Amino acid sequence: MVGNKFNFLVTLALTNILWNVVNGGVGLMAPCCERVKISAEYTGFINSATYSQDDKLGIYIKAGEINNRDFYIKEDSAGTRYLFYRGCTKEWLVGTKMEGTFGRRDLGLRNKVTGELRYRCPDFVKSGWQFLQDEWYDDDTITVECV
Numbered sequence: 001m002v003g004n005k006f007n008f009l010v011t012l013a014l015t016n017i018l019w020n021v022v023n024g025g026v027g028l029m030a031p032c033c034e035r036v037k038i039s040a041e042y043t044g045f046i047n048s049a050t051y052s053q054d055d056k057l058g059i060y061i062k063a064g065e066i067n068n069r070d071f072y073i074k075e076d077s078a079g080t081r082y083l084f085y086r087g088c089t090k091e092w093l094v095g096t097k098m099e100g101t102f103g104r105r106d107l108g109l110r111n112k113v114t115g116e117l118r119y120r121c122p123d124f125v126k127s128g129w130q131f132l133q134d135e136w137y138d139d140d141t142i143t144v145e146c147v
Helices: 002-022
Strands: 035-039 058-066 069-076 079-086 091-095 107-112 129-133 135-138 143-146
Touching: 058 079
Parallel strands: none
Antiparallel strands: 035 058, 035 143, 058 069, 069 079, 079 091, 091 107, 107 129, 129 135
8 A cells, every 4th residue: 555655656756757847847736826927018009918908917816716727816996807717718818807708898818828737827828928909919028927
């Protein structure tokens, strides 16, 4: 019994090490951050995330789990915003609600990922973020990082 448990733990550890090597240091079993910061560079243009979705940028705090991923909340005088993974569309979203039908006013940022486990935390996604302003626009300056 002890030998089987030891073998399982060794296999699990080696799997995690291999995962880290293959996926650039993103640990399969590493917990997601307690707090993340969504930021974007100010470009001076009206057509930018900092102009049209400024209220979606800032510090988000882990608040629970939905769709087998952690979700985060930002609360301030402008209201409540959520950073969450929507399983049916396989994308990370930032908006004013997490469930139901989404209208254009409900969402502001997104990242369409493949749904792979390596993207189970929003800070693991290093590119491909978009902002909404009449339609979705790519913005390579949008980042999500642990703080």
